[in-house]
Amino acid sequence: MLLKPSVTVSKRIWICTLSGLLALPVLGLAEEGTGFFPSSPSGIQSSRQRTEFTKENWFPNKELWEFGAKFRSVEFSGDEATGSSGFDRHQLVAYARYGLTHDLSLDVSLPVGIAEPDVGSSDSGLGNVEVGFQLRTHQNVTDYPFIIPHAELILETADAGSLMDDGGGGINFGISAGTRSSDMLTWVGDLGYAVRSNRKNSIQASASLIVEVNQRFSFIGETRISDEEEDESNVQVRFLGGLAYEWSRNLQFSLYGGSALHSAEGVTTMLKTSYAF
Numbered sequence: 001m002l003l004k005p006s007v008t009v010s011k012r013i014w015i016c017t018l019s020g021l022l023a024l025p026v027l028g029l030a031e032e033g034t035g036f037f038p039s040s041p042s043g044i045q046s047s048r049q050r051t052e053f054t055k056e057n058w059f060p061n062k063e064l065w066e067f068g069a070k071f072r073s074v075e076f077s078g079d080e081a082t083g084s085s086g087f088d089r090h091q092l093v094a095y096a097r098y099g100l101t102h103d104l105s106l107d108v109s110l111p112v113g114i115a116e117p118d119v120g121s122s123d124s125g126l127g128n129v130e131v132g133f134q135l136r137t138h139q140n141v142t143d144y145p146f147i148i149p150h151a152e153l154i155l156e157t158a159d160a161g162s163l164m165d166d167g168g169g170g171i172n173f174g175i176s177a178g179t180r181s182s183d184m185l186t187w188v189g190d191l192g193y194a195v196r197s198n199r200k201n202s203i204q205a206s207a208s209l210i211v212e213v214n215q216r217f218s219f220i221g222e223t224r225i226s227d228e229e230e231d232e233s234n235v236q237v238r239f240l241g242g243l244a245y246e247w248s249r250n251l252q253f254s255l256y257g258g259s260a261l262h263s264a265e266g267v268t269t270m271l272k273t274s275y276a277f
Helices: 007-029
Strands: 065-076 087-099 104-117 123-126 130-135 146-154 170-180 185-196 202-212 217-226 236-246 251-261 265-276
Touching: 217 251, 236 265
Parallel strands: none
Antiparallel strands: 065 087, 065 265, 087 104, 104 123, 104 130, 130 146, 146 170, 170 185, 185 202, 202 217, 217 236, 236 251, 251 265
16 A cells, blocks of 8 residues: 655645746747747747657757756655655756757766655665667658657666666667647657566556647646556556747757656656757
8 A cells, every 4th residue: 555645745846836837838928029038930849859758759950969957856655565665756867869860869868866765864876877769760741740669778877776776777668659630739659668677567658748839838748557566456647747838949948747546656746958959
């Protein structure tokens, strides 16, 4: 049986998330070219992926970089059956994407942070580093529909048994496919398989919906279903919602919040910033 996460921490996290949700639509809907809002070039489009559970059809330009950072906070519930206590993990994840070609990217992410348990001393340090690629194998002349196979190698760089270790080393691979149903709506689906050294291997099915309010501002809704829980009677379901704001042709800010069912993971919040050359 999972223990309930800290109510106080949950309230603080959700207050921060809701504050961002209220502020960013103002930025997105504000009249461009006024005050401190920079003018938007005609036809501006995001070159950074806005989804987390699936792969969107945006790649760094050939031989150019995209750099970014994510501040991620996740609450984990304890388990009364095993006697494990809950904890909060706060991480800064630095990442980089390099355009090997117009249709192939090399992706690297490096997480560092701290985990604070309800009982006992905290853990801190490096998490598991990920190295992967994304390959755009199909798109038509309008960029939709698209098909993107991808794979991520997870290096076991976190201290084994620490609260920073998220399932050990392994590999994730899958394929994303997406299309547009209107000028505002983009749909992306992903089917993948995760192999981990310290966790049950799992099949993962994900779906994302992107609603483009205008050329700068988007809402994102995502869900992921997996069978990674040891109790096969329970299917783990994750939910993530957020928004992305295109500050300029190069710079983007995103804010996410979510939770999960049948999982030790509780409330998740994340702030992301990315810069593409």
